[in-house]
Amino acid sequence: MKPCIETSIIESADEIAAQFYSAQPFKHVVLENFFREDVARSLVAEFPYAPENGVKNSYGAPGDKIVHSDLTNLGPTFREIDTYFSAQTTLDWLATITGIPDILYDPSNYGGGLHENCDNRDLRPHVDFNFHPVTKLHRRLNLIVYLNDPWKSDWGGSLQLYADPRNHQESPVSYEPLFNRCVLFATYEASWHGFDRLCFPKDGVYRSRKSLSLYFYTAERPSTDIYREHTTFFIPRPFPAKYAAGYTITREDECDLTDLIGQRDHLIELYQGEQGRQDESSSELAQLRILVSQLRKSQHVPTMGYVRTIETIKSGYSDGWCERAFSFRICAERPVSGISLSIRIPEGMPQDGQITVSIDKKDSVSSFVAPGTLTLDIAHTLETNTIAEISIRSTHTVNHYQLGISKDQRNLGFYLERVIFDHTG
Numbered sequence: 001m002k003p004c005i006e007t008s009i010i011e012s013a014d015e016i017a018a019q020f021y022s023a024q025p026f027k028h029v030v031l032e033n034f035f036r037e038d039v040a041r042s043l044v045a046e047f048p049y050a051p052e053n054g055v056k057n058s059y060g061a062p063g064d065k066i067v068h069s070d071l072t073n074l075g076p077t078f079r080e081i082d083t084y085f086s087a088q089t090t091l092d093w094l095a096t097i098t099g100i101p102d103i104l105y106d107p108s109n110y111g112g113g114l115h116e117n118c119d120n121r122d123l124r125p126h127v128d129f130n131f132h133p134v135t136k137l138h139r140r141l142n143l144i145v146y147l148n149d150p151w152k153s154d155w156g157g158s159l160q161l162y163a164d165p166r167n168h169q170e171s172p173v174s175y176e177p178l179f180n181r182c183v184l185f186a187t188y189e190a191s192w193h194g195f196d197r198l199c200f201p202k203d204g205v206y207r208s209r210k211s212l213s214l215y216f217y218t219a220e221r222p223s224t225d226i227y228r229e230h231t232t233f234f235i236p237r238p239f240p241a242k243y244a245a246g247y248t249i250t251r252e253d254e255c256d257l258t259d260l261i262g263q264r265d266h267l268i269e270l271y272q273g274e275q276g277r278q279d280e281s282s283s284e285l286a287q288l289r290i291l292v293s294q295l296r297k298s299q300h301v302p303t304m305g306y307v308r309t310i311e312t313i314k315s316g317y318s319d320g321w322c323e324r325a326f327s328f329r330i331c332a333e334r335p336v337s338g339i340s341l342s343i344r345i346p347e348g349m350p351q352d353g354q355i356t357v358s359i360d361k362k363d364s365v366s367s368f369v370a371p372g373t374l375t376l377d378i379a380h381t382l383e384t385n386t387i388a389e390i391s392i393r394s395t396h397t398v399n400h401y402q403l404g405i406s407k408d409q410r411n412l413g414f415y416l417e418r419v420i421f422d423h424t425g
Contacts, residue, residue, distance in 0.1 A: 004039050004084045013096045020097055020184070025163035025192075028185030029097070030175055034145055039077060040180040044147050046075030047114065047210055065121060069113035076306045076333060078114075082107070083302040083418055085143075085214055088344070088373075094216065098186065100140050104217045106132065111232075112213040117157070119207070122197035125165035126234040128187050128215075130227060137217035138226075139187050147210040149179035156199045157209040159183055162192035165235055177209055187215075188225050305421030306334040310387065317410060321346075324413050327391040330421075336382035338422040343376065343392065344415040345369045348403045353396040355414060360389050369394075373417065392416065 003010060009031055020029040035043070048068055068074060071082040084090055086105040095103050106112070110132060117123075130139055144159070151157075153176060160172035175183060177195075185191060200207040243249075249257070301309045311329040316322035341357055349371055358364035359380045367376060382388055394413030401409040 002036065003090075004035055004081055005090075006033055006036055009034060010093060013093060017097045017099070021099070025161055025173060026186060026188075026190055027098070028161065028183060031182040031184065032178075033180050034182035035180055037180075039080075040145075040147070042075070042077040043081070043145075043212065044149060044179075044210075046077050047116075047147060048074065065118070066116040067113060069109040069111075071109060071113060074114070076308075079308075080304050081212070083304050086302060087342075087418055091216075094141065094143075094184075097184070098141060100186075100218060102218055102220075103140065104137060104219070106135075106137075106215055106217060108134070109214070110134065112215045115209075115211045115213055117195075117198060117209040119198055119200045121209075122156075123194040124234045125160070125162055125192050125194045126232050127189060127192055129230065129232050130187075130189070131229045132217055135217070137219060138221040139215060140218050140221065141184065141216040142187055143182065143184050143214045143216070145182045145212045146177035146179060147212060148177050151176060151178050154199070155207070156196050159195050160193060161185070162194075163190075165192045165194075168241070177211060189227055301328045301330075302416060302418045303330065303421065304418055305336070306423060307332050307336070307421050313389070316416075321410065321412050321415050322392070322394075323397055323411050324395075325391065325393045326414075326416060327389060329387055329389045332382040332384055332386050332388070332421070334423050335384055336380070336386075336421045337424060339378045339380050339390070340420040340422065341376045341378075341392070342417040342420075343374045344417050345371050345374055346398050346400070346412045346414070347371045347405055348398040348400065350396050350398075353394065355395075356393050358391045358393075361391070369414075390419065 009016070016029055016031065020027055023029060034040075048066075071078040086107060091103045091105060095101055111129070128139055128142070131137070132139060158174045158176050160174050162172045163170060165172075174196075175181070185193070195209075198209055243253075243257075301312065303309060307330045309328055310331050313327040313329065316326050339359070343355060345353070345355070349369055351368070351370070353369045354366055355369050355374060355376070356364055356366040357376050357378060359378060363378055363380045365376050365378050367374060380388075392414065397411035397413045399409065399411050400406040
């Protein structure tokens with residue numbers, strides 16, 4: 001299966017890296033026509049229909065926002081995106097561009113996923129939360145792809161990057177949310193960003209600002225960039241310069257002033273609430289979220305194609321590694337003409353180690369293994385709505401602690417990077 005990102009972009013990593021490092025007001029890069037055209041169009045077609053009333057913004061901004069964080073519960077192209085960005089090859093590509101090693105994808109898409117913002121909404125200047133609230137990993141990158149077609153400049157909604165949003169004399173760097181435009185930027189204590197107010201025509205046509213937001217993390221980060229854990233930090237927009245001595249306010253000005261003062265009061269309420277959540281019940285809830293996140297990840301199967309996972313029979317470890325066996329059932333949403341599996345073999349695996357993959361305990365393929373990525377192809381066909389069980393088994397495991405490779409004391413057999421279902425037949 002082809003990469004989701006345009007090949008020309010993948011092959012331009014060094015050039016993109018130069019743009020990323022030199023950008024102002026902080027490290028970022030804008031990539032036009034980011035996804036393959038067919039992928040981008042499918043994402044628009046599969047974008048969930050907005051309900052009449054979205055999720056109200058907890059920060060006091062007017063208008064509605066609808067969020068869908070779990071991409072695996074959406075259409076097949078969204079599941080393909082989820083698998084693609086969790087793959088090591090994609091993470092390595094991001095590391096090449098940004099210079100950030102050991103980048104990790106967040107399968108829960110906490111705070112991310114699909115964002116749909118409705119008329120009259122804006123997003124005030126802010127810096128993002130710096131630690132994942134469940135895993136406590138360092139947040140390092142935001143990748144945003146816009147799915148708006150068409151889009152007009154006078155509708156507002158432009159992404160704005162600030163050197164200092166408190167400096168009223170300095171204009172932000174601004175990018176319109178154009179179709180298939182990707183903005184990738186580093187997240188740290190100075191990456192101030194937001195978007196200006198949406199103002200759609202009052203012609204009875206439903207319009208919104210749609211985007212796909214993916215966030216990436218690392219286990220470590222430079223000590224100079226580490227700050228005390230904080231939630232997303234907003235600042236109110238400044239009062240317009242026209243409010244000076246002698247100015248007579250209008251009815252419209254009165255509404256604007258009420259909104260600006262309301263911003264401040266809502267933000268104070270928000271941050272006071274955040275500070276008050278360190279009680280016993282919230283601690284228990286945090287532990288529950290950790291367990292749910294680990295369970296979800298251990299049961300996640302990285303499929304690419306028009307299939308859906310309906311059951312995980314034998315699960316792996318919480319980070320995706322498996323011991324000797326892993327089995328799951330899928331249902332084909334379109335006819336399948338072949339299956340290809342990419343399996344990562346851990347360092348230290350014996351030379352006589354062998355991996356066997358079987359479909360419904362019948363069609364099978366085996367291979368001797370070596371550390372690195374192993375690709376196995378199975379000429380197995382499935383009709384639409386057919387259920388199949390896929391099993392992977394390793395004859396050996398390795399213990400990196402016993403071998404002196406790392407402190408990991410688990411017995412590791414393999415890591416399932418992706419399962420690609422071919423529908424071209």
